[in-house]
Structure formats: structure tokens, C-alpha cells
Amino acid sequence: MSSPHNSRRTFAIISHPDAGKTTLTEKLLLQGGAIHLAGEVKARGQARRARSDWMKIEQQRGISVTSSVMTFERDGITFNLLDTPGHEDFSEDTYRTLTAVDSAIMVIDAAKGIEPQTRKLFEVCRLRSVPIITFVNKVDREGRPVFELLDEIAEMLALDVSPQTFPVGMGGQFEGILDFATGNVARPEGPSKEFLGTIDEKPVLPEQWAEEAELAQIGYPAFDLEAYRNGDLTPVYFGSALKNFGVVDLIDAIARYAPPPRPQPAGEEQISPDRDEVTGFIFKVQANMDPNHRDRIAFMRQVSGTFKRGMKLIPSGLGKPIAIHSPILFFAQDREIADTAEAGDIIGIPNHGTLRVGDTLSEKNDIRFTGLPNFAPEILRRVQLVDPTKTKQLRKALDDLSEEGVIQVFYPEIGAQWIVGVVGQLQLEVLISRLSAEYKVEAMLEASPFATARWIKGSDAALKTFEEFNRPNLAKDRDGDLVFMARSPWDVNYQQEKNPDLVFSATKER
Ligand code: G4P
Numbered sequence: 001m002s003s004p005h006n007s008r009r010t011f012a013i014i015s016h017p018d019a020g021k022t023t024l025t026e027k028l029l030l031q032g033g034a035i036h037l038a039g040e041v042k043a044r045g046q047a048r049r050a051r052s053d054w055m056k057i058e059q060q061r062g063i064s065v066t067s068s069v070m071t072f073e074r075d076g077i078t079f080n081l082l083d084t085p086g087h088e089d090f091s092e093d094t095y096r097t098l099t100a101v102d103s104a105i106m107v108i109d110a111a112k113g114i115e116p117q118t119r120k121l122f123e124v125c126r127l128r129s130v131p132i133i134t135f136v137n138k139v140d141r142e143g144r145p146v147f148e149l150l151d152e153i154a155e156m157l158a159l160d161v162s163p164q165t166f167p168v169g170m171g172g173q174f175e176g177i178l179d180f181a182t183g184n185v186a187r188p189e190g191p192s193k194e195f196l197g198t199i200d201e202k203p204v205l206p207e208q209w210a211e212e213a214e215l216a217q218i219g220y221p222a223f224d225l226e227a228y229r230n231g232d233l234t235p236v237y238f239g240s241a242l243k244n245f246g247v248v249d250l251i252d253a254i255a256r257y258a259p260p261p262r263p264q265p266a267g268e269e270q271i272s273p274d275r276d277e278v279t280g281f282i283f284k285v286q287a288n289m290d291p292n293h294r295d296r297i298a299f300m301r302q303v304s305g306t307f308k309r310g311m312k313l314i315p316s317g318l319g320k321p322i323a324i325h326s327p328i329l330f331f332a333q334d335r336e337i338a339d340t341a342e343a344g345d346i347i348g349i350p351n352h353g354t355l356r357v358g359d360t361l362s363e364k365n366d367i368r369f370t371g372l373p374n375f376a377p378e379i380l381r382r383v384q385l386v387d388p389t390k391t392k393q394l395r396k397a398l399d400d401l402s403e404e405g406v407i408q409v410f411y412p413e414i415g416a417q418w419i420v421g422v423v424g425q426l427q428l429e430v431l432i433s434r435l436s437a438e439y440k441v442e443a444m445l446e447a448s449p450f451a452t453a454r455w456i457k458g459s460d461a462a463l464k465t466f467e468e469f470n471r472p473n474l475a476k477d478r479d480g481d482l483v484f485m486a487r488s489p490w491d492v493n494y495q496q497e498k499n500p501d502l503v504f505s506a507t508k509e510r
Contacts, residue, residue: 004306005273006260008344010080012098014122015107016115020137024107024241024250025070025081031247032072032079069299069346077255080346084121092405092423093284096357098124099371100283100301102344103131103258105250106234107241110136110143110170114156122157128371129231133253134161140193140240142171146216150236160233162223165249166213167238168205177238177245178205180217186245195244229259261344264303266360266367271303273343278305278313279362280347281369282355285404296404297328297348298355303369307341314365317356324349357405376506377408377421380450380485381428384417386442394418397439402478407431410453410475410483413467419448419475419485450485454492458502466499481508 015021070081082101084094098104104125106118125132136149143149146167154161168175168185174193176185183202186195205213227233235253239246263270264281271279284299312321327341328348341347349355360369385394398418402409407428408421422428428445435441453475456463463482467474475483484504486492496504 003274003342005343007077008080008261008342009077009103009254009258010082010101010261010301010344010346011103011105011254011258012082012084012101013105013107014084014098014118014125014132016109016112016117019107019109019112019115019118020241021107024105024135024137024247025083027241027244027247028079028081028251029070029072031251032074069348071346074251075255078345079251079254080344082346092427094121095124095423096283096405098130099128100281100299100346101130102260102262103133103254105254106132106134108134108136108149108153110138110149110167110238111141113144113149113152119156126231131229131231131257131259132159132234133228133250133258134234134236135241135246135250136167136236136238137241139167139170139177139238139245140174140188140243143167146212146238147219150216150220153234153236157234160221160227161236162221162228162233163216163236163238164223164253165237165239165246166209166216168209168213175209176200177249178209178213179249180213188243188245193243195240223257225257228257261303264369265371266369269367271367271369273304275304277363277366278307278311279303279360279367279369280307280313281361282315282357282359285355285357295350295352296355297350298359300347300349300361302341302343302345302347304343305363307345307347309339311363313361313363315355316360316362316365316368318354318359319365322351322354326350353400353403356403376452376454378423378452379425379428380410380419380421380448380453381445382417382419382448384444384446386444390441393439393441394435394443397435397441399478401431401434406434408453409478410485411477412475412485413471417448419450420445421453449487451488452486452492452506454484454486454504454506455508456482456484456502456504458499462499462501466502470495477508 013021013024068083070083072079082097084097106122108114108118134153150161150163153159164180166178166180168178174188176187178185185200185203187198187200188194189196189198221233223235224233228235237246237249237253239249241247261273263272280300280302282298282300286297309327310323310325312323314321360367383394385391398409398420401407410419410421412419420431432443432445435443473485475485477483484495492504
């Protein structure tokens with residue numbers, strides 16, 4: 001008998017802003033029967049935004065800061081789509097969300113090819129060998145030549161490309177999408193030139209297209225499941241999310257090729273989804289929409305076992321079990337209370353700050369998932385209070401927000417000027433806005449003398465010596481771990497060379 005988790009596909013969409021991720025998400029959910037009207041994803045988003053002050057930033061800048069989870073079913077497969085914030089400004093949230101998926105769809109605008117954000121996100125996927133299916137979107141518009149696009153993907157990402165479909169013309173000449181496996185063409189129809197279900201069986205194509213399509217088939221590697229799952233090859237589908245071309249192809253490709261839940265690293269061990277014990281890890285914590293209440297939802301990626309409502313799990317950060325009475329599964333139509341969940345599923349766990357990003361949850365408290373890193377901040381700022389009597393509130397807020405992964409906080413060993421670190425500018429705006437809205441703390445950010453930070457590890461003796469000489473450049477993070485605050489990247493190299501017994505690490509695994 002096949003385990004229930006084999007029917008799970010947990011994935012994310014990665015793309016540069018404007019490539020069509022939102023449109024594709026809507027269409028995927030529509031095909032999956034999860035929503036009934038296109039546009040609902042955005043409409044729901046707007047209603048949600050109105051609820052919380054700090055989310056004003058989202059409105060002002062027309063972006064989505066937070067990510068969410070959408071679940072839909074089709075042909076017996078449960079798809080869990082994790083949304084990643086679609087903004088050029090990279091955040092840790094995005095990185096971490098990608099640690100919770102088994103595969104990704106990379107959306108590329110046919111007129112633009114690989115853009116900077118696509119590339120960054122791709123690199124994060126590659127770090128973890130996350131397999132990628134490529135969707136070249138907007139072929140209903142004038143785009144770049146197919147071969148140019150395919151070659152660019154192959155060259156810029158150092159990846160084999162294997163086209164599975166082919167656009168018969170683009171823009172004004174667009175006549176449909178040819179499926180190499182069947183030789184059939186999905187045709188545009190009506191004044192809007194949408195795909196409404198009409199498929200021509202093995203039509204004879206005009207000579208130019210027939211030749212190009214043949215070249216595309218013989219000029220690139222054939223699809224190879226193993227190479228795809230290793231992250232060495234990407235199957236490429238062409239389409240138009242707006243006009244509904246290629247959407248079903250994508251769903252089929254995920255169902256057929258994308259891996260079911262993969263084992264997750266826990267130190268030396270790999271925890272298999274077949275393990276009986278329920279285990280999972282928190283990859284995201286989201287403050288609840290009501291700023292007057294401090295409750296949060298922690299998003300757990302389930303790694304193994306069959307979760308049942310009311311079950312007791314032990315968070316690694318707490319050591320004692322908590323009963324999970326009202327877990328949430330994120331169906332697109334509505335949030336549904338989950339009764340059971342399998343490996344690969346995402347469960348939302350309401351809590352009051354007990355669960356933190358990076359925590360492992362398990363029945364026996366016998367494992368720790370690794371590989372969910374904190375990233376070395378690229379921007380460091382001193383936090384200056386407008387009202388100096390609010391120190392206590394500020395500390396509480398900084399601790400809370402660092403638990404959520406909004407910022408990292410560093411408490412210098414000398415002096416009282418706390419430092420916050422982020423990987424993207426946007427996180428700073430979120431910080432100031434939330435300090436004011438949720439904690440009633442008015443603060444300003446000032447330049448800090450530091451350029452980056454490194455977590456230090458080594459023997460007690462080596463650490464002690466280092467501390468003696470470098471106290472002005474040392475801080476403790478939220479967990480009390482020692483951090484070297486560097487004035488420049490050069491500074492990091494210099495200290496590393498001078499102190500070969502210490503490890504200066506740009507990420508910290510929790
Ligand atoms: P994003 O989430 O990746 O940022 O992109 P989004 O789906 O919001 O799409 C960005 C723009 O591209 C939107 O136009 C959208 O309608 C358009 N678009 C998406 N897919 C396709 C496609 O397959 N073909 C064509 N021609 N356009 C597509 P907009 O004018 O910026 O927004 P809207 O006013 O249409 O919502």
C-alpha cells in the first residue's frame with residue numbers, strides 16, 4: 001500500500017516581480033477547484049491587508065510582505081503551494097519558505113528571460129537541490145525567440161533544459177501550444193484568444209513552426225526524471241497564465257514528476273517521511289492580524305507521521321509537550337480546521353510566542369532538524385528610542401520580532417545601543433512600522449559602524465581569548481550566542497586568518 005504522503009506535492013513558485021506569479025497561482029487554484037473566481041487571491045489579499053496597521057506597507061508599495069499556504073486537490077493528489085513574497089527586496093522569509101518545499105516552479109516572462117530575483121531564488125533552491133519546473137509565461141504577447149530563452153536559462157543557471165511544449169508563434173501570431181508528448185496543439189479561442197479546452201489532435205503545422213518545434217525537440221536533452229529530481233535538469237513548459245495556456249500541463253507535471261515529501265536532514269541523520277513518529281519544523285511565524293493581540297501562527301512543515309488533531313508535540317525550544325487543539329490547514333477557499341495531516345502538509349499552529357522559527361516539533365523530542373539557517377545580515381542599524389523610558393518595551397519587541405524572523409537582533413557586550421540586522425531594506429520598514437503599531441514604541445534607525453556579522457564557534461579557551469581582545473566588536477544574539485560584528489568583509493577574513501581555531505560562520509543553524 002502506498003503511504004498517504006506519496007500523494008503530497010509541496011512546492012513554491014519562484015519568479016521576478018511581474019512575471020505572472022499571482023496570475024498563475026490563481027489559475028492553478030482554479031484548475032484545482034480551490035477557488036471559483038479568478039481574482040479572488042488578490043481580493044482576499046486586500047481584505048486581509050486592511051486588518052493590520054503594519055501591513056500598510058504592503059498597500060503603499062503594492063507588494064506582499066508575508067507568505068501564505070494554499071492547498072488544492074486534483075486527481076487524488078494534494079498540492080501544497082507555499083507563496084513566497086514577490087518583491088525584489090529579498091527577505092529571510094523567502095529563504096526559509098524554500099526550506100519547506102520539495103520542488104519549485106520557476107516563472108519566467110517570455111519577453112524578459114531570467115531576471116535578478118529569479119536568479120537569486122534559483123540559487124537558494126540549488127543550495128538544497130530543490131528540483132525546478134520552468135514555466136515561460138506570457139507567450140500570448142510578443143516575446144524573445146524560444147531558442148534564445150532556452151539557451152539563456154541553460155547558460156545563466158548552469159542547468160540542462162528539456163522543453164516539453166512549444167509555443168506555436170507568440171504575440172499576434174500566437175496559435176497555441178504544442179505538446180511534444182502527444183503532438184496535439186491547445187488552441188486559442190474567441191475574441192479574448194483564451195484556452196477554453198479546444199485541442200487539435202496532431203495538426204500539420206506551418207513549415208516554419210514544424211521545423212522550429214523539431215529543432216527544439218532534438219536540440220536539447222530528453223527529460224530525465226533522475227536529473228530533474230537532482231536539480232540538474234529542468235523541464236520547460238510554455239504558456240500564458242492570463243489566457244490559461246499551459247496551466248494544466250504544469251499541474252500534471254508536478255503530479256507526475258515532482259517529488260513527494262523528501263527526507264529532511266537532522267544532523268547526521270535523514271528523517272524519512274515513512275517514520276511513524278510525527279515530526280516537523282517551524283519555517284515561519286506570522287503575527288496575527290489583530291495588532292492588539294499577541295497571538296501568532298507558526299507554520300509547521302510536517303516531515304513524518306500522521307498528525308491528528310489534539311495531538312501533543314514537543315517543541316525543541318520548550319522541551320515540554322503542547323497540545324495542538326486547533327491546527328489550521330490552509331485551503332484557498334477558507335482556513336479549515338485540520339483533523340489529520342500527513343508528511344509534506346503545512347499546519348498552522350496558533351500560539352502566544354512559544355513557537356519560534358527553526359523549532360523542531362516531535363512526539364519524543366528525540367531529533368532536531370537542521371538546515372534552517374539564520375543568514376548573516378547585510379544591513380546593520382542601531383536602534384534609537386524617541387522616548388528613552390521605553391527601553392523595556394523595545395527589548396521585548398525586538399526579541400519578539402527576531403523570533404518571528406522579521407529582523408535579527410544583536411546586543412553588544414559593551415554599550416547599550418542595540419543593533420538590528422536584516423538581509424533586505426524592506427525588513428527595516430516593517431520593523432519601524434510594527435514597533436509603532438503593535439508595541440507603541442517610536443524608534444529611529446541610525447547608521448552602525450558594522451557591515452556584517454558572523455557567528456563564532458570554537459573551544460572555550462579559544463573563545464575566551466578572542467573575547468578578551470575583541471570585546472568592542474562582540475555581541476550576543478537573541479539566543480545568547482556569541483557574534484562577531486565586523487566593520488567590513490575584510491575584517492572577517494582578517495580575524496579568520498588570525499584565529500584559525502575559531503569558525504566564523506555566515507549562517508547560524510538553529
Ligand atoms: P507577479 O505576481 O509575478 O508580480 O505578477 P502578476 O501575476 O501580478 O502579473 C503581472 C502583470 O502581468 C499583470 O498585469 C498580469 O495581468 C500580467 N500577466 C500575467 N500573466 C500574463 C500572461 O500570461 N500574459 C499576459 N499578456 N499578461 C500576463 P498588470 O497590468 O500589471 O496587472 P493587472 O492590472 O492586469 O492586474
